[in-house]
Amino acid sequence: MATAYWQDGKAESGGSSFWSAGHRPTLIAAFLYFDLAFMVWVLLGPLGPEIAKTLNLTAAQKGLMVATPTLAGAILRVVNGLLVDRIGPKRSGAISQVIVIAGLLFAYLAGVNNFGGTLALGVILGFAGASFAIALPLASRWYPPEHQGKAMGIAGMGNSGTVLASLFAPMLAKLFGWNTVLGLSCIPLAIVFVVYLALAKDAPNAPAPKRFIDYLEPLKQGDAWWLMLFYSVTFGGFVGLAASLPIYFTDQFGLTTVMAGYCTAACVFAGSLVRPLGGALADRIGGVKTLTMVYLVAAAALAGVSGALTLGSALGLFVVAMLALGTGNGAVFQLVPQRFRAEIGVMTGLVGMAGGVGGFYLASSLGFAKQLTGSFAPGFLIFAGLALVAVAALTAIKGRWRSTWEAAANGIRI
Secondary structure: OOOEEEEOOEEEEOOOOHHHOOOHHHHHHHHHHHHHHHHHHOOHHHHHHHHHHHHOOOHHHHHHHHHHHHHHHHHHHHHHHHHHHHHOHHHHHHHHHHHHHHHHHHHHHHOOOOHHHHHHHHHHHHHHHOOHHHHHHHHHOOOOHHHHHHHHHHHHHHHHHHHHHHHHHHHHHHHHOHHHHHHHOHHHHHHHHHHHHHHOOOOOOOOOOOOHHHHHHHHHOHHHHHHHHHHHHHHHHHHHHHHHHHHHHHHHHOOOHHHHHHHHHHHHHHHHHOHHHHHHHHHHHOHHHHHHHHHHHHHHHHHHHHOOOOHHHHHHHHHHHHHHHHHHHHHHHHHHHHHOHHHHHHHHHHHHHHHHHHHHHHHHHHHHHHHHHOOOHHHHHHHHHHHHHHHHHHHHHHHHHHHHOHHHHOOOOO
16 A cells, blocks of 8 residues: 655655655654753753752652652643644644743742642643653654654654753752752743744644544554553653652762762663664564563663662663663554554554653652662562563564554554
8 A cells, every 4th residue: 555645745655765755844843842841841850859858858759749740741641642633733832832931930930849839840841741742743744654663763852851951950950059940941942942833834644633532532442552551661661760860869879969960861861862763673673573672671671770789780770771661662653653543643642641651650659669668679670570561461462463453464564
């Protein structure tokens, strides 16, 4: 079956190289939007040690503080997925960016003075995390199935924004105070907002709007739930660690907030860098095979972290885990459009929501584990076990996927 895609508003047939397909300015806009949104989504993680010190938070409260933006982002991804299919990804992204900028500016001017205030700020930052359900369809709708892995991977590489937060937020907090960092973050967000409005363009082949109830139709299909499970482990692990590692490094090894930020940035950079490679690898050998390898490596690394006694060994294992999880993020979104191309907007929201729930669980469970047992180890071990559950699930369903999916019938690896 021939595939149609769009270049500068004109239909083309499939088979071109990736860089001559689609709409490059939109891909760039999607990446920049996603990058800065992710930067502020995890902002409470790098600032967490200083905020906890100022507000005298317990270990469990610290875990909930850094996990709240993740859960809010998970829920709001479904809302954004619906908006994308109703009003288009460009306008949905513009609305979300305005909410985040206004919320951060208000928090800076009014101040965050208690634990409840951190949770309220976390909810606002959830709108930034929900950018996932906008940026990926914005880019994806311009590209044919054979290039979905690469397009989704490049747009999704915006999760490298977590590196920016880890590198710069602790240093700026040390110089100006952590509350001032909230105001300073509005500057790059505003710049990217202008660039986004100038470059982004909705693809002309977007599906027609449906009734509200129709958006939940994918949940009637088991494949949607499987994809949500798989992403809850890969992305949940990635964002949960990105939010929690600054607190882990300061509590476990007594690092300064700046040094903890450097260590976290190294781990997050590894996971962000390989996301597009994960999509490309899945295009080449199939998403199922890629994910199987990813889960086994991540499970082994996280289990190793639970017993790590030195900073060097823990850091090395976290980098390995993040490399695996980042690869898995790209691989899952090679599979999603092959199975649910007509519902890519809402499925991006649903799968992204599951990823956010996984991140909320990991970040909050690490805080509770530390408070209840005095160690982070149980949180890491349980999540390693979830990765092994994902391997078992993939093994059980891969035969049916390859025999029933239309993409596989057309020669696309899954």
